[in-house]
Amino acid sequence: MLMPEFWEKYFKTYDVLNEVVPYQQLIDRIIQEARITDGMTVLDAGVGTGNVPIQMKKAYTHIRIIGIDTAQEGLDRWKTKDAHAESFVHNIQNILPFERNFFDVVVSNNALYTISRDKRTQVVKEFYRVIKPGGTIVIANLKKGFSPFAIYTAHVKTELREKGFIQTTAKIIRMLPETLKMFYYNALIQKEHAFGKFDFFEKGEQRQLLHTAGFQTGDEISVYAHQGLLVVGTK
Numbered sequence: 497m498l499m500p501e502f503w504e505k506y507f508k509t510y511d512v513l514n515e516v517v518p519y520q521q522l523i524d525r526i527i528q529e530a531r532i533t534d535g536m537t538v539l540d541a542g543v544g545t546g547n548v549p550i551q552m553k554k555a556y557t558h559i560r561i562i563g564i565d566t567a568q569e570g571l572d573r574w575k576t577k578d579a580h581a582e583s584f585v586h587n588i589q590n591i592l593p594f595e596r597n598f599f600d601v602v603v604s605n606n607a608l609y610t611i612s613r614d615k616r617t618q619v620v621k622e623f624y625r626v627i628k629p630g631g632t633i634v635i636a637n638l639k640k641g642f643s644p645f646a647i648y649t650a651h652v653k654t655e656l657r658e659k660g661f662i663q664t665t666a667k668i669i670r671m672l673p674e675t676l677k678m679f680y681y682n683a684l685i686q687k688e689h690a691f692g693k694f695d696f697f698e699k700g701e702q703r704q705l706l707h708t709a710g711f712q713t714g715d716e717i718s719v720y721a722h723q724g725l726l727v728v729g730t731k
């Protein structure tokens with residue numbers, strides 16, 4: 497299956513993730529680490545169905561967010577959720593159509609793992625070029641050996657704690673068809689990895705990537721029920 501075709505199919509069920517607690521927490525953490533203030537301009541690279549910008553705009557109303565992605569289907573879905581969504585189809589392996597120092601913040605969630613290792617430095621150097629001096633980058637990606645089951649288990653545990661047995665069980669049953677599809681697509685993601693298409697991140701690798709591109713970074717942060725890693729860089 498070709499990559500854009502894969503994502504187009506996955507997007508039919510992708511937004512069920514918005515119901516999953518570790519995914520909600522991941523998005524909240526990305527937004528928190530992005531250190532946004534009103535008036536800022538933000539790029540979401542590999543924006544998908546717009547889940548990060550939608551939450552970002554809830555927290556900060558006076559910001560501009562531009563989302564880019566290779567899959568038109570994802571951008572179309574974002575548009576149905578936010579009529580003012582600003583987006584266009586673009587492959588982040590190509591030169592970004594923005595002047596240097598254009599953005600205050602760049603975020604990219606679970607997109608870089610889909611790009612082969614040898615191309616990632618060039619992609620992140622482009623992010624560096626378009627970020628203003630003093631600006632922030634936040635990248636998060638699944639780590640090597642990640643388990644979708646661990647993400648789901650963490651979700652169920654939190655729901656049980658917060659909502660109790662009856663409500664949680666009812667929700668599990670209601671969401672079962674979409675959840676099964678989600679597991680199916682995640683199995684495909686891992687299978688694609690087996691064929692060498694997706695290359696998930698080793699510990700420390702994202703930090704090194706940002707360093708090589710010129711950013712100063714903090715420590716890597718464990719996210720997504722410990723199945724992903726997040727790193728923040730400053731230009």
Ligand SMILES: C[S@@+](CC[C@H](N)C(=O)[O-])C[C@H]1O[C@@H](n2cnc3c(N)ncnc32)[C@H](O)[C@@H]1O
Nearest residue numbers: 503542543544565566567587588605606607610
């Ligand atoms: C797992 S989804 C993540 C979507 C979104 N960032 C989120 O947090 O839910 C990965 C996204 O990366 C996009 N993508 C993959 N390779 C890309 C590339 N070379 N350029 C732009 N987007 C890409 C896919 O189309 C897909 O929308």
